[in-house]
Amino acid sequence: MSRLIIISNRVSAPKESHSGAQGGLAVALQAAIREFGGIWFGWSGETVDHFTGHIHFQRAQGVTTATLDLEEQDIEEYYNGYANRTLWPLFHYRIDLAEYERGFAGGYKRVNERFADTLRPLVEKDDVLWVQDYHMFPLGQELRDRGCKNRIGFFLHIPWPPSRLLATLPEAEALVETMFAYDLVGFHTKEWLDSFRHYATHELGAEEEGDALTFKGRTLRLIVAPIGIDTKEFVEGANGPKARLALRNMRDSAVGRDMIVGVDRLDYSKGLEERFHGYERFLSEHPEERKEVFMLQIAPPSRGAVESYQKIRTKLEGLSGQINGAYADVDWVPIRYVNRGYPRDVLAGIYRAARIGLVTPLRDGMNLVAKEYVAAQDPEDPGVLILSRFAGAAAQLKEAVLVNPFSADEVSDAIMQALRMDLGERKRRWRAMMDNIEQEDVVWWRKLFTDALMGTDGSTPIPADNDIAAA
Structure with missing residues (x-):
């Protein structure tokens, strides 16, 4: 059985007590790691003076986590900057609050490159990767650029804005193009999925067939998977x-x-x-x-x-x-x-x-x-x-x-x-x-997505060699 590697901005290690402090998402992702084996990878929440790429491994209650520390400049540009002062307001329809700074975009790309450089040696041939949320839109492409041919899925936990709003982002076209490095992209609602599909087909020129889009030789399947609670x-x-x-x-x-x-x-x-x-x-x-x-x-x-x-x-x-x-x-x-x-x-x-x-x-x-x-x-x-x-x-x-x-x-x-x-x-x-x-609880949500990503949901499997653009 394939291992599952989950990648997110922050990693939630299992708590020793079940006091209700952990949310359902963390519990569901931890359960997925236990079921499939694998790793939960992301930022430790800590900062260092100079980025080294050193990975902190921890294993608790059957869950292996792998985290890395980032520099203060990384946090300011990638997290406080592009993620939360550019993408978050824009994707929540608040373009009046969105800040489009070139330095923010550069820091966002740099940190995703650092994640890819650090994660790539951990990925084995049959692993399946699941990237979480807007902090890591380009991570799939960065991994493809480093020769990763594994099946990779992405889930967006926030809305996807209409094309007219997304067009205000200077890097909009490039950002959406990087999404075609993934094999499967999930959204909470049909509205968010339709907004993504509209931009991909009308602005990029992607071809649509059923629940799939094809652009520059890569096929991306879209899925509606509303998250639930435990x-x-x-x-x-x-x-x-x-x-x-x-x-x-x-x-x-x-x-x-x-x-x-x-x-x-x-x-x-x-x-x-x-x-x-x-x-x-x-x-x-x-x-x-x-x-x-x-x-x-x-x-x-x-x-x-x-x-x-x-x-x-x-x-x-x-x-x-x-x-x-x-x-x-x-x-x-x-x-x-x-x-x-x-x-x-x-x-x-x-x-x-x-x-x-x-x-x-x-x-x-x-x-x-x-x-x-x-x-x-x-x-x-x-x-x-x-x-x-x-x-x-x-x-x-x-x-x-x-x-x-x-x-x-x-x-x-x-x-x-x-x-x-x-x-x-x-x-x-x-x-x-x-x-x-x-x-439709959080376990249902997780299974819906992972079954689709691994091709066990009865749909047409995503080809293992779906990496023409990266080859």
Whole structure:
């Protein structure tokens, strides 16, 4: 059986305890390494004065990881720069925030070359490689340039933008061309896949046949593979002691009021500013509900070295203070705004305590918080998920209350609809969403992709010599 080598920007080694701190993606990829053997390769998260290419090997709980350290300049140009100040905003439709700096692009290419140089000697003849996410678009081509003829797949965890937006990237054509070094590319939704296909066919001139594209002698298969959560593990955690304690604490602190919860990394793509405005609109239009509800927004900071993230934190702190100043009373505060993270089992208890889960990103590849909120609910008295129609999860969770997050009126109306929803409708909607979350979980996602990559899904196998352009 072929070994599986997984490559990602960061590597998540197995934890000794199952405290709920690790996400479902890490657990699924670790399980794949155990099943197929192989290595999880990526950046260690550490920096060195001079890059040496030294690999740190570690083996724990049946998972072998191989990591390397990068220079400060690498992190600034590749990670803080091109990945998170160029590609991230652009791929989330925020071209107003995208920074197109030649130095960023150069650093991005240099680090991908370093990954390829370091990884290539570890790759054996029959290995299958699976590259994760936007940090490593060109890695497949770099490996081909170094003689790697193995089957290589790529999965994109964020949206793929429409052609008109992607065209604003100076390196757009070259970036998409490097994608044809892969044998299989996966997306969360058909929308993201169609956007990629449109650019490849209309701008590059790739030929389309079924689910495959051919360009300059290489054939690339496209697949929709929406990621899920580790549903069984999460439901168990939601019924565990830490979740029960969190549930009890939240209900005690609510003193009979309905809680609306949002849990998001502090990022402009999550629509937090728009969410606050929608909640403020609700408070303004429904004064009779003011002391009957409160909103808990958990937003742990991220990417603090990037200026746009510093600005969104300052903006939200001011906005939450403004709303509380306008509507709070001596015995009630409308928004509880918390800038820290919590273990997943504690979050599960918080989710279960909430009458409404408010998940309103402006654009999101998937959004697993939406699925976790549903999975955490009490089947006999479930809460209501309000979900942005621009999140990838909306394609699966059709029974959520779907909203346009840019519209404060829609968000306000959805909150009122959720508060008034009777038990029968809440249970019906929850059951439909939970069926999907149970069936299409993270293990299903991983198997769907690896079966397609390895040619064991019943589709026409990708030829082993699909490397004409690299030969």
